[in-house]
Structure formats: C-alpha cells, structure tokens
Amino acid sequence: MQMTIGQYFPGDSPLHRMDPRAKILCTIALIAGVFIAQNLWAYALLFAFAFGVIAVSRIDARFIVKGLKPILFIMAFTFVINMFFTADGVELFSWRFIHITDKGLKSATLMALRLVLLVMTTQLLTLSTSSIALTDGIEALLKPLSKVGFPAHELAMMMSIAMRFIPTLMEETDKIMKAQMARGAEFESGNLIQRAKAMLPLLVPLFVSAFRRADELALAMEARCYRGGQGRTRMKQLKYSRLDAIGAAITLAVVVAAAII
C-alpha cells in the first residue's frame, strides 16, 4: 500500500469519536487558518496544534509521514519558484541571474510549511474518519442546499460508492497485474511509450470488470428499492456531543490566535 491519503486508521481516540460534521467544519476552519496565518509564529502554533491532535488521536505518525511523500515534489517545486522569483528584500546570495533575497527565502519557507500543514490537517480528518462517516457528514452539511435544488444526497451516495470501490479496484489492479506478470509482462521497465503500451493488458480487464461491477451494483440497489434520498432515514443518526463542542472551541481558539499573532 503506497497511498495513505483517504485511508482510514481505525481507533477509539477522542478524535475518532468526534462527529464527522464537527471534524469537517474544524478542518475547514483550520485550512482557512493556514491561509490567514502570515508569520512563523502563527505557523508554529498551527504545527503545535496538529502535533497535539496526532498525539491525541494515537495515529501512527509514520502514516502521516507517508501521506506527505506524494507532495514532496510539489513542495520542492514551490520552494524553488518562490525563492528564485521574489526580487525585493535584502540580497543574500547572487550568482549570474540567480538572486536570493531574505524575503524570497521567507516566503518560500512559509509556502512549503503551508503545504505540509494543509496535507496534515486533511489527513487527520481522513485517517480518523471512516469513509462512511465522512460521506454521512458531508451529506448532512450539504443538506440545507438541497432546498435550492442541489443534489446533496446523490453527491454523497456517489462519493461513498466511489470510496467503497477504491480498495476493491486497487486489489483488482494488483491481481490483474500479477496475472499478467506471471505471463511475462513487465510494467516497470522500458521507455515511456513501451510502458504506456504495457498498461493495455492491465487497463482492458480493469475496465471490463469495473463496468461489470457497476452494472451489478445498480441492479442490486434497484432490487432493494433504492429510489434516491427522498424520505430515506438512517440507522445511525449523527449526534453532536460535548466532545464536539470542546474540539470546535479549541480549534476556533487556535485559528483566531493564528490570525492575530
């Protein structure tokens, strides 16, 4: 398993027990906080908060680090861009057309930190919330919009089906890849064109089975009288608790503090 974004890390910590709606709102507030924060102190505060939440959640820190790996390249890229293309400020280093200024260095660092924070906070949400709870939360939060014709239920249903099938498709990909490798196929060698061609024996069976699954699922849903969201009740009702109030209060305090420092 390489991908950890969107993967649930089961647990029973206060973070896991929070209502998904509260967690989503807190995450949105934190993301806003990350964009409002303008100096290193504010970032230090947000980082401290994120580490505190990781400690409380008892999520293996290695999972968080793994989730950061895919954005490493983007981070390096924005860092370099910011560093080289900020012209004002005191010059620290200069060679031919490259000028590094203190302001450039600062904005590059802040940008990189911002990216790390964004990924960390969203990861805390997805690692501590099962995909079912997450889509339930999104549906509940979007519900008011359905009055003006927004398909909140349909959107949530599509999301939960998609999430439900990510592991299945990954498993299937793995299986078909191994089956073709057993027939001598190689997916990791050769130039770009050869590699793209080598994907064909993987993609064709994958699409065939994805369509078959979609067909079967639609039939199974219809057989159980699924007709969309109207009048549907839930087995598990979402309920706010004291935990959510505490979590929201702390988050809000941190975001406000980060904004005014």
Next chain:
Amino acid sequence: MPIEVRNLTHTYMPGTPFEKTALDDVSFTIGDGEFVGLIGHTGSGKSTLIMHLNGLLKPTSGEVIVDGLNLAEKGVSLRAVRERVGLVFQYPEYQLFEETVVADVMFGPKNLGLSEAECRARAEEALGQVGLRDAALWEKSPFELSGGQKRRVAIAGVLAMKPGTLILDEPTAGLDPRGRDEIMGLMKDIHAAGTTLIMVSHSMTDVSRLCGRILVMNRAKLTIDAAPAQVFADEKRIREAGLTLPPCAVLAEKLRAAGFEGIPREAYTQETVARAILAALGKGDAACK
C-alpha cells in the same frame, strides 16, 4: 526442476494495524513430475504461497529455490523463473484483454521474446491442448466465449509459455460439474505429458481424484504433507484445518468400522471404493460398470 521452499514466512503490510502473517515457516520440496494438491481453508495462505514460487511476492524471510535459482538473489531473471513456473490465477478469465483468442494466448510467448511464427505455433498448440481445436473460435473476441471456454483460453495462455511446472489456483471454482470434469481431465493430460503440476483447491474430493501428494495449509502453517491415503487416515488434523474428508473416504472408513476390514486405506476415490466394496461382497470387477 525441483522447487524448494525453505522456512518461508510472509507478512502483509508489516508495521501497520493491518499486519497479517499469511505464511509462517513453511518448508517443502516438490520434485519433477509430481502432481501436488494444495488445500486449506479460506485465508490459510494458499494463494500467497504459490505467488512466491514464481517470484511475484518476495519472502519476508526464508527462501525459494527453483531449478537451483535462488529467487532472492540479485541478478536472477524473474522472466526466466516465470518461463519455468507457470501460474494460472483464480478466475483467470478476468485477465483476458486481446482482440482475438489466439492473440491473447500469444501474449505470454511474445513476452519471452519469441518470433511471431513461433508464438503463433505455440498458441495453436496450447489451444489444442485445452480442447479448443475449432480454428473459427481462435479469431473470435475472448469476451464472446462462455465462462468455461474463457477459462480454458486463459489456461492456454500460460501453457503456451511451456512451463516445466504449472500451478493452478482453484481452477474449477465457479464451474458447473461438466466444466469441472473437463478441467480436471485437462490437468490429467497436462500432467501425463510430463509437466509438474500443483493444484490449489478447497475440495478434498477434487484433490483426491488426481494428486499423488497433498499439502494441507492451516492458518499460515503447513500442517500435513503426505500421500492421500495417509492424509485421509488423519481425520482429526483435517478437521482441525477446517476441512472434511472426501465422501468416499468417509464411506470406506464407516464400512471398515462396521466390520468390512477388507476395504483398504488406499481406496478413497469413487472408483477405488466401489471396486473395494464389490470385492468385499465377493463380486468380481466385472460388476463395477
């Protein structure tokens, strides 16, 4: 071309909450020309085990030696290993992708770097071997075939690589009795032609019909490795492994317990038990049919 497995252990996703030891210290050797049945309950590690035999999975510890090649060593060409050990996955029909049946079967030989003509010749031979001799079928899309035919095309796809050892993961799963008999007959023929065979199965009956040796997996461990007659004599361990004896072996055991001591332990298939019963009743072989 023996296959040697030494103290093989495999752990999926180590260091995560999903950690799972699927193989725990498994050792055995399979010699040339054997027909081995690999049996065990769901999740006992059968598929994990066979994927080590052609290098699709790497051991967490222990080693696999195929034809003197240690798969863990650097510089061992996995392609060479996969040419020697053919692996037919469970529900192999889901791996078909080409436009025509014959092109799909040629995929394996092509990957071995053979010429177009050689690939074609091998594909036609393999299709004949699995009983698809009708040349009109070869140019059809594999997606137009019936389930049983698709499966035979997929098996041909591996046979066309001419492996010395062929491993099949639950080759009869999801087939009707007739399709089952056809696949079993096919395996018998492949074995008779000199290929070492390993068949994974849930069914003692299937395994007892053809295999000269049975490996029983139970919760990641290899618990029994013996000839069928000995395996069926150890009913307790078979039950512990979550399996049942083939009905004919049970019948023979019950008859022995009821006083028909003439029925030998070596009789456990439908045919041999029927013969033994007739012999015990004093009727000749002629009455068998």
